[in-house]
Amino acid sequence: MLAAYLPHKIECSILLSPAGLSLGSKWKMIKEILIPLMLFCLTSSEKYLIALADTMSLNSMSSLDKKIIGEVFKSVSLEQDMPKLTQAKELLHYNAPTMVIAGIQDVFFPEKHVVNTAKKLFLISLPVDPLKWVIFLQNRY
Incomplete structure (x- = not known):
């Protein structure tokens, strides 16, 4: 993180x-992302691609x-x-x-956890200066 160095x-x-x-x-990530991803990579079945894409996009x-997502998952080695x-x-x-900005239903980095941690991390490190407030914007995507 650039902010640290x-x-x-x-x-x-x-x-x-x-x-x-x-x-x-981690259990939710495994159940909703990892298992459908592994099954899609093994079978190329659209059923698993749809399950994966629906989780990632809230069915949208x-x-x-x-x-495109299917081609990316087939062709790219993802960070494990x-x-x-x-x-x-x-x-x-x-x-x-x-x-x-955090997604309320984000499987990997849910808003509730991200915002609570961000408040602790950034309010600790910021001086009490009204011009330098940390802003938390909750966003559904």
Whole structure:
């Protein structure tokens, strides 16, 4: 995280579904993403692609996007490790205004967990300055 190593280089930031703040339920990730993904990769069955795409998009992904996602999953090697979680001590010198956008039903980085962690991390590291508040925007996607 750039904020940990070069905080003086950041004037402001927007974190969209930030991976390093908090993780969702591993069981839910396995059940709703990993199993359909593995079955899709093994069988190329549209049934598993639809299950995967519906979870990722709250049942709103277009058929073209589903095809693209299917090609990506077939052709690209995905990162298997979960991200390292950021610690408050890593952000001691970070004081830039930060907007955190998190999805309420995001399987990987759910809003409830991300926002609670972000409040703790960024409010600890920010000076009490009304011009440098951390803004939390809750967003459904």
